[in-house]
Amino acid sequence: MVVNYSKWDALELSDDSDIEVHPNVDKRSFIRAKQNQIHQQRFERRHQIDTLKYERIINDGLLQRIDKLLDSLQAHTQQAAAPGVNPDDFMMQALMDTAGDGEDDVPPRPPQGVHTQTEEPRYSVMMASLVDQVKKGLGDNPKDWFQGYVKGVGGHKKKVDGLQAELNQKLAELEKEEGKKITSDSIHTGFSVSSVAKEKEKSKTATTSKPETVEVLNPGALKKDSLRRMDSAGQSSGAEADVDEPVRKTSKVLDDEDDDEHIEPTELGKAFAKIKMGDYKKCLQFISENHAVVAERETDGLLVQGFNAQMDGNPEMAKQCVHQALLLQYCRSLGRDGVGLFFKRITTSGHQAQKVFQEDVNTTYARIRSRCAELAKEKEGNAKTTETEQIQLHAVDPNTSIHINIPSPSPTEEVEVKARAIFETFPPGLQRALESGELAKVNDVLGKMSVEEAEEVVEKLGEGGMLSVEQGVIDGTTEEGREKLKGLEEKARAEKLAEEEAARNGRVEEIEVADIDE
Numbered sequence: 001m002v003v004n005y006s007k008w009d010a011l012e013l014s015d016d017s018d019i020e021v022h023p024n025v026d027k028r029s030f031i032r033a034k035q036n037q038i039h040q041q042r043f044e045r046r047h048q049i050d051t052l053k054y055e056r057i058i059n060d061g062l063l064q065r066i067d068k069l070l071d072s073l074q075a076h077t078q079q080a081a082a083p084g085v086n087p088d089d090f091m092m093q094a095l096m097d098t099a100g101d102g103e104d105d106v107p108p109r110p111p112q113g114v115h116t117q118t119e120e121p122r123y124s125v126m127m128a129s130l131v132d133q134v135k136k137g138l139g140d141n142p143k144d145w146f147q148g149y150v151k152g153v154g155g156h157k158k159k160v161d162g163l164q165a166e167l168n169q170k171l172a173e174l175e176k177e178e179g180k181k182i183t184s185d186s187i188h189t190g191f192s193v194s195s196v197a198k199e200k201e202k203s204k205t206a207t208t209s210k211p212e213t214v215e216v217l218n219p220g221a222l223k224k225d226s227l228r229r230m231d232s233a234g235q236s237s238g239a240e241a242d243v244d245e246p247v248r249k250t251s252k253v254l255d256d257e258d259d260d261e262h263i264e265p266t267e268l269g270k271a272f273a274k275i276k277m278g279d280y281k282k283c284l285q286f287i288s289e290n291h292a293v294v295a296e297r298e299t300d301g302l303l304v305q306g307f308n309a310q311m312d313g314n315p316e317m318a319k320q321c322v323h324q325a326l327l328l329q330y331c332r333s334l335g336r337d338g339v340g341l342f343f344k345r346i347t348t349s350g351h352q353a354q355k356v357f358q359e360d361v362n363t364t365y366a367r368i369r370s371r372c373a374e375l376a377k378e379k380e381g382n383a384k385t386t387e388t389e390q391i392q393l394h395a396v397d398p399n400t401s402i403h404i405n406i407p408s409p410s411p412t413e414e415v416e417v418k419a420r421a422i423f424e425t426f427p428p429g430l431q432r433a434l435e436s437g438e439l440a441k442v443n444d445v446l447g448k449m450s451v452e453e454a455e456e457v458v459e460k461l462g463e464g465g466m467l468s469v470e471q472g473v474i475d476g477t478t479e480e481g482r483e484k485l486k487g488l489e490e491k492a493r494a495e496k497l498a499e500e501e502a503a504r505n506g507r508v509e510e511i512e513v514a515d516i517d518e
Contacts, residue, residue, distance in 0.1 A: 265301030391454030
């Protein structure tokens with residue numbers, strides 16, 4: 001049997017007992033020096049590999065942004081040919097179009113020990129420096145500035161491509177050199193398999209006992225909770241009554257009203273929204289001191305706050321929130337290093353960046369205003385067309401009022417204990433309305449309930465002695481209820497007039513009798 005020993009040729013040995021050295025050289029010192037040399041070369045080679053791999057990642061990101069810039073320039077060729085176009089403004093707009101998110105603008109962190117002396121600049125700074133170099137190469141008055149920019153940016157792209165080719169070639173050579181020798185770092189576990197035999201669990205039969213059932217006349221009533229029935233129209237009763245104010249739904253996208261996610265700005269975003277429009281100096285100072293305000297959540301929260309302000313009839317506050325939200329969005333897209341340049345552009349009178357920003361603000365606010373108008377119109381139409389049957393409490397006699405008596409939290413008598421138990425079965429919203437002592441609030445809660453629910457509540461209020469009302473409830477929202485209520489009021493008014501007439505007649509008779517006696 002022939003054994004192939006060629007695989008051992010790749011072993012890198014630093015300690016060879018068969019090595020022969022000069023008689024005047026210590027053998028152990030020579031071997032130790034040889035070991036240090038091999039370890040140093042291996043460390044430098046691996047460090048160079050890590051450095052080249054990191055530089056390749058940076059160059060790939062830079063090439064992507066250069067390609068986006070060239071595509072943007074080619075897409076706006078007709079705009080560049082228009083008369084009166086400022087080259088600086090045009091290139092500034094092109095850089096803003098190619099800028100990504102704030103997180104993508106930061107290059108990845110280098111590996112340990114790579115580029116430790118200098119910090120890698122952001123991609124936006126690299127692109128701005130590239131454009132500046134192209135501008136210097138064109139001179140002060142170029143004949144065709146647009147083609148000059150396109151040619152200059154394309155030339156830089158070729159340089160980066162060439163640098164990448166040289167880098168890949170050098171990296172391949174180093175990796176090949178690294179793979180020639182088998183070292184202790186190359187030793188790894190090929191595979192490892194382990195298995196444990198488990199006993200099969202015996203299936204256990206669970207015995208189920210049949211629950212005791214009671215036959216009732218209306219089995220469906222047992223499935224419904226108290227104060228949570230449905231009326232004939234399918235209206236729920238319990239949860240809807242426990243609402244103090246209507247909740248307005250907002251969303252990140254203005255046209256999507258079904259998003260249940262609650263978005264609102266933080267205290268930092270609310271403070272930024274209070275800065276007046278046009279005070280860009282104060283805005284820049286605020287962003288510089290609180291860079292966390294440029295987060296995407298703050299932008300969405302300010303847009304939602306502007307939407308709510310427009311719905312509440314405050315258009316000035318709505319437009320201010322939209323202005324501040326878009327200001328944060330632009331700053332986030334340009335990165336930390338582009339914030340100062342952006343504010344410098346928009347504060348320059350007649351600058352193209354200022355015009356673009358204001359148009360964006362006006363367009364966004366117009367969308368919010370239009371959407372709010374549609375929602376208000378739809379809400380008004382629903383209020384006119386929708387009429388639900390409700391139970392309301394009214395005093396029969398206009399001169400009398402209904403008094404609300406709340407049971408004591410610590411009752412002593414049996415009647416009070418029973419009344420308190422009934423009170424605690426009511427929803428929290430109804431409890432708060434009763435505790436306020438105002439009949440209007442109680443009617444508001446009853447209006448949110450179904451008819452059956454409200455009748456049950458009124459019946460329980462009578463059982464607990466919490467309301468002093470006549471037997472039966474008048475529905476003031478229906479035609480029949482309104483006629484009945486009107487008749488009762490007229491009857492009470494007639495009775496009152498009759499009592500006053502009888503009192504006057506009695507006083508006249510007393511005067512006449514007194515005159516006769518005299």
